[in-house]
Amino acid sequence: MYAYDEIDRTLVNERVSEFRDQVKRRLSGELTEDEFKLLRLQNGVYLQLHAYMFRVAIPYGTLATSQLRALAHVARKYDRGYGHFTTRQNIQFNWIKLAELPDALADLAKVGIHAMQTSGNNMRNVTSDQWAGVAPGEIEDPRIWSELIRQHTTLHPEFSFLPRKFKIAITASDHDRAAIKIHDIGLRLVRNEKNETGFEVLVGGGLGRTPFIAKTIKHFVHGRDILSYIEAILRVYNQYGRRDNIYKARIKILVHELGIEKFSREVEEEWQHIRNSSLQIDDEVIEDIRSRFTYPAYEKLPHMPDELRQAAADPEFEAWRKSSVAPHKVQGYSIVTISLKPIGKPPGDATAEQMDALADLADKYSFGEIRVGHEQNLALPHVAKRDLPALWKALDKLGLATPNVNLITDIIACPGLDYCSLANARSIPIAQELSRRFANHELANLIGRLHINISGCINACGHHHVGHIGILGVEKNGEEVYQITIGGRADENAALGTLIGPGVKFDEVADVIEDVVEAYLALRERPDELFMDTVKRLGVEPFKERVYATR
Amino acid sequence: MTSPLEQKKIKIAGPSVVTANRTWDGIVVYRTAAKSWSADLSEAAIVRNSDEAKALLAESVADDVGAVGPYIAPVQVGDDGKVEPGNLREHIRRTGVTIGQPAQV
Numbered sequence: 075m076y077a078y079d080e081i082d083r084t085l086v087n088e089r090v091s092e093f094r095d096q097v098k099r100r101l102s103g104e105l106t107e108d109e110f111k112l113l114r115l116q117n118g119v120y121l122q123l124h125a126y127m128f129r130v131a132i133p134y135g136t137l138a139t140s141q142l143r144a145l146a147h148v149a150r151k152y153d154r155g156y157g158h159f160t161t162r163q164n165i166q167f168n169w170i171k172l173a174e175l176p177d178a179l180a181d182l183a184k185v186g187i188h189a190m191q192t193s194g195n196n197m198r199n200v201t202s203d204q205w206a207g208v209a210p211g212e213i214e215d216p217r218i219w220s221e222l223i224r225q226h227t228t229l230h231p232e233f234s235f236l237p238r239k240f241k242i243a244i245t246a247s248d249h250d251r252a253a254i255k256i257h258d259i260g261l262r263l264v265r266n267e268k269n270e271t272g273f274e275v276l277v278g279g280g281l282g283r284t285p286f287i288a289k290t291i292k293h294f295v296h297g298r299d300i301l302s303y304i305e306a307i308l309r310v311y312n313q314y315g316r317r318d319n320i321y322k323a324r325i326k327i328l329v330h331e332l333g334i335e336k337f338s339r340e341v342e343e344e345w346q347h348i349r350n351s352s353l354q355i356d357d358e359v360i361e362d363i364r365s366r367f368t369y370p371a372y373e374k375l376p377h378m379p380d381e382l383r384q385a386a387a388d389p390e391f392e393a394w395r396k397s398s399v400a401p402h403k404v405q406g407y408s409i410v411t412i413s414l415k416p417i418g419k420p421p422g423d424a425t426a427e428q429m430d431a432l433a434d435l436a437d438k439y440s441f442g443e444i445r446v447g448h449e450q451n452l453a454l455p456h457v458a459k460r461d462l463p464a465l466w467k468a469l470d471k472l473g474l475a476t477p478n479v480n481l482i483t484d485i486i487a488c489p490g491l492d493y494c495s496l497a498n499a500r501s502i503p504i505a506q507e508l509s510r511r512f513a514n515h516e517l518a519n520l521i522g523r524l525h526i527n528i529s530g531c532i533n534a535c536g537h538h539h540v541g542h543i544g545i546l547g548v549e550k551n552g553e554e555v556y557q558i559t560i561g562g563r564a565d566e567n568a569a570l571g572t573l574i575g576p577g578v579k580f581d582e583v584a585d586v587i588e589d590v591v592e593a594y595l596a597l598r599e600r601p602d603e604l605f606m607d608t609v610k611r612l613g614v615e616p617f618k619e620r621v622y623a624t625r
Numbered sequence: 626m627t628s629p630l631e632q633k634k635i636k637i638a639g640p641s642v643v644t645a646n647r648t649w650d651g652i653v654v655y656r657t658a659a660k661s662w663s664a665d666l667s668e669a670a671i672v673r674n675s676d677e678a679k680a681l682l683a684e685s686v687a688d689d690v691g692a693v694g695p696y697i698a699p700v701q702v703g704d705d706g707k708v709e710p711g712n713l714r715e716h717i718r719r720t721g722v723t724i725g726q727p728a729q730v
C-alpha cells in the first residue's frame with residue numbers, strides 16, 4: 075500500500091472545497107454551463123445520457139479496503155448502488171446528482187481518493203500493471219515510478235494544458251499487463267549491462283479514430299533521468315502542437331507524421347538541455363517514495379498446502395483456480411483475479427454490496443489490499459494458498475467466482491449507447507449476449523484464451539482495435555451496425571486487428587462471432603494453438619469466408 | 626445517432642422537442658410550452674418547423690440554470706396524440722438503459 079503524505083491530503087481537501095463553491099455558484103446561476111464545464115471536467119464530472127457521470131482515479135490500480143468501502147458508500151448513498159470499473163484503472167458512477175457531488179468528493183477525500191486528472195487535456199492517471207509489486211520476475215515495483223510521475227505531473231502547469239489529454243502506463247514485467255503500447259508514453263522497467271534500473275521508453279501509442287501502436291524511442295533511460303526525458307517528450311509535443319494546427323492532436327499523430335527517428339532526435343536534443351537540471355531525481359526522493367510502499371509481513375508458507383491439495387478434488391474449484399489464480403513472487407502466496415464478468419451481466423460493474431464484501435475478504439485474506447486492472451476485473455494481490463478454497467467459496471456466494479478470466483466471456487466493453495452521450499451504438503447488450511452464448515465453461519475452455527473488446531464509437535474506450543476479436547458499433551441510417559476485426563492484441567506483441575468484412579446488424583453480431591469461433595476451432599492446428607496464433611498463421615480470409623459465405 | 630450536442634444547423638424532418646439534462650441532478654428533461662422543464666415527454670412542447678425549433682431552442686439555451694446541454698430531438702406523434710422518442714438514443718434516454726443494472730438483479 076502507499077501512504078499519502080500531508081501535502082497530498084491538503085491538496086485533495088482544498089480541491090473539494092473549491093469544487094463545492096463552484097457547484098454552489100453553478101446551481102445559483104452565477105456560473106453558466108460554459109464556464110462551469112471545464113471546472114467539472116477537471117473534477118471528473120461528465121454529462122452523460124441519463125445523468126452526470128463521475129469518474130474517480132485509482133492510481134496504479136491499488137486500493138485499500140477503506141477506499142473500496144468508500145467507493146461502495148458513494149455507490150449506495152449518491153448513486154444507484156453500483157459502480158463501473160473501466161479500462162484505465164478508474165471507477166465511474168453513472169447516476170450522480172451534481173448537487174450531491176461535493177459531498178461525495180468529500181467522503182472520498184477522507185480516504186485519500188480524488189477525481190483530479192480523470193478528464194480534460196492534461197496528464198491522466200498514470201496506470202500500471204495490476205500485479206505490480208507481487209508478480210514474479212519484476213525488475214522493481216513499477217508503482218514507485220508511477221507515483222514519482224504522478225507527483226511530478228499532478229497539477230503541474232506544463233502538464234495541465236496540453237494540446238490533448240495524455241496518458242502514461244508503466245510495466246516492470248516481460249508480459250505486459252498494462253497495455254503500454256497503446257499509451258501516449260509507455261514505460262517498461264529494464265536493467266542495463268551495469269545492472270542499473272531504467273526504462274525502455276515507447277511513445278505514440280493510442281486508439282481512437284487513428285490507432286497506432288507505440289514505438290520504442292529509447293532503449294534505456296536511467297531512472298534518475300526519467301522525469302527530464304518525459305519532459306523533453308512533452309516539450310517537443312507542445313512545441314509542434316502550437317506551431318501547426320495539424321499537430322494539435324494526440325502525440326501519436328505527431329510521432330507518425332515526423333517519423334520516430336526525427337521525433338527521437340528532437341527529443342534527444344531537448345533532453346540534453348534539461349537532463350542535468352533540477353529534474354534529475356535524487357536518490358533520496360526515490361527512496362522516500364519507495365519507503366511509502368509497504369508490503370505485507372508474508373509468512374513462510376509451503377508451496378502446496380494440504381487445503382489446496384484437498385480442494386483440488388473439486389472440479390469447480392479447480393476450474394476457478396486454473397482461470398483466476400496466478401503465481402506470486404513469494405512462495406505460498408497467490409494473486410487472485412476477481413472476474414467482474416458474470417455470465418449475462420454488464421462487464422466491469424460491481425454493486426455496493428459486492429464492494430463491501432470484497433473489502434471484508436481482502437481484510438481477511440489479502441492484507442487489506444485490492445487491485446484494479448485494465449481488463450475491468452479486480453484482483454486480491456496477496457492471498458495465502460491455504461486460504462484459496464475458503465476464499466473461492468466466499469467469492470462464489472457473492473457471484474464473483476466466474477471461472478472465465480482471459481476466456482471468451484471475459485469481455486471488455488465500453489458503456490456504449492446505454493450510457494454514453496457520444497455513442498453510436500450499444501456495447502453492453504452485445505457483451506451480455508455473447509457472454510450467454512459462450513456461458514458453457516467447457517466450451518469456453520476448449521476455445522481457450524480469447525479477448526473480445528467492444529466499443530460503441532470510434533473513441534475506442536473498449537479498446538476494440540486490440541481485441542483478439544474487436545467489435546465497433548457505428549451508425550448507418552439510424553441503425554446500429556457493428557464492424558468486426560480479428561487479430562488485434564494489447565500485450566507486449568501489440569497489434570491492431572483487421573476488418574473481416576462489411577458491418578453486421580445488432581441481432582447478427584453474436585451469430586457472426588460464433589461463426590468466427592467455429593472457424594477457428596476447425597482451422598487450428600493443435601488444441602493449444604490460440605485464436606490469435608491461428609489468425610496470424612492464416613490471415614483473415616478463411617474467417618471472412620466462413621462468416622460471409624451464408625450472409 | 627451522431628451526438629446531437631454537436632448539432633449546428635437547425636433543420637428538422639418532423640415533429641421535434643427540445644431535451645436536456647436538469648442541472649442539479651442531471652435527469653432527462655423536456656422543454657414545455659409553459660417555458661419550464663418536465664421529466665415527462667408527454668408534457669414537452671412539440672415543434673414542427675425549423676423556425677419554431679429555433680425559437681424553442683433559443684429559449685431553452687437561455688434557461689441555463691434549469692437544464693444543461695439543450696438540443697432538438699425527433700419524436701413520433703401517434704394518431705391519438707401520444708408522443709414517443711424518434712430514435713434509439715432518445716428512447717434510451719427516456720426509458721433508461723436496455724440492460725439490467727446489477728443493483729436490480
Ligand code: HEM
Nearest residue numbers: 120160161162256280281282487488489493494533534535
Ligand atoms: C461514458 C462516458 C465516457 C465518455 C464520455 C468517454 C469519452 C472518451 C473520449 C471522447 C475518448 C477519445 C479521446 C480521444 O480522441 O483521444 C475516450 C477515450 C478513451 N476512453 Fe473513454 N469515455 C467514457 C467512458 C469510458 C470508459 C467506461 C472506459 C473504460 C472502459 C473508457 C476508456 C477510454 C480509453 C482507454 C480511451 C483511450 C483510447 C485511446 O487510447 O485513444 N472510457 N473516451
Ligand code: SF4
Nearest residue numbers: 488494497530531535
Ligand atoms: S467508445 Fe464511444 S461509446 Fe464507448 S464509452 Fe467511449 S465515447 Fe462512449
